[in-house]
Amino acid sequence: MATSAALEAVVALAGRLVAPGARLAVLGIAGAQGSGKSTVAQGIKARMDARGVPCALLSIDDLYLPLAERERLAAEVHPLLRTRGVPGTHDVALGLAVIDALTRGEPAPLPRFDKARDDRVTEANWPRAPGATRLLILEGWCVGARPQAEEDLAAPVNRLEAEEDADGRWRAYANAALAGDYQALFGRIDALAFLAAPDFAVVERWRGEQEAALRRQSGDGAGVMDAAQLSRFIQHYDRITRHMLAETPARADVVVRLREDRSVAGVADRGSRDRVPTDPQR
Structure with missing residues (x-):
């Protein structure tokens, strides 16, 4: 994976956010599954650590x-909500609580989710962000996403939606969730970097590589998917990923366009935008 160009572009963006004397800034990193978000986020944290800038990582996953x-x-709303993925399957209030604590300058426990078990890690095992954290990196596949227009929800985009959400209840629920509390969470982002896949067709292969790594780490235990399971799973992310590929580049602060091998085809940096708020009540 060639991430050096992506890393340098997003590091520059992060550097503009952590000006001396500024309070907590939140950097969003978005991109399809397997696009290299975690690698870039970890690289930024390493750079910030080397500079002595207190920094924390939080994945929307x-x-x-x-x-x-x-x-x-799944029992009360729609069976597809058992599967982690779309808006409506996250604890948005928990994410906001982390940001609120860090904004106050307090140390904060950082939630962790075990994908191999498909369940949240026990809170006693969560790492803690330090007090006086100046940069929080919030990364994830749908970070910064915006809802679709209601009329765009009518036609299914894949077999999963056509066969298992024929009446559109699941996608309408996810879209309503995205239009609600998720916008409060994403509204706390001071700058957004978007790693843009060439199209959705490559995402299943990229996500399959992640699954292979998880299998090497955890074996064929619970939560590790075979090819058929993965193909169905990735369809949960299809609609919003395509929507983001279409509309997010026009508003992200940095857009890194990726080729199929995840090398960098180009970087668009919209320049320094001093969006770090000074109002502590934000």
């Missing part, structure tokens, strides 16, 4: 609701 809560949603 670590905000997934516990399995029991998703099973409740």
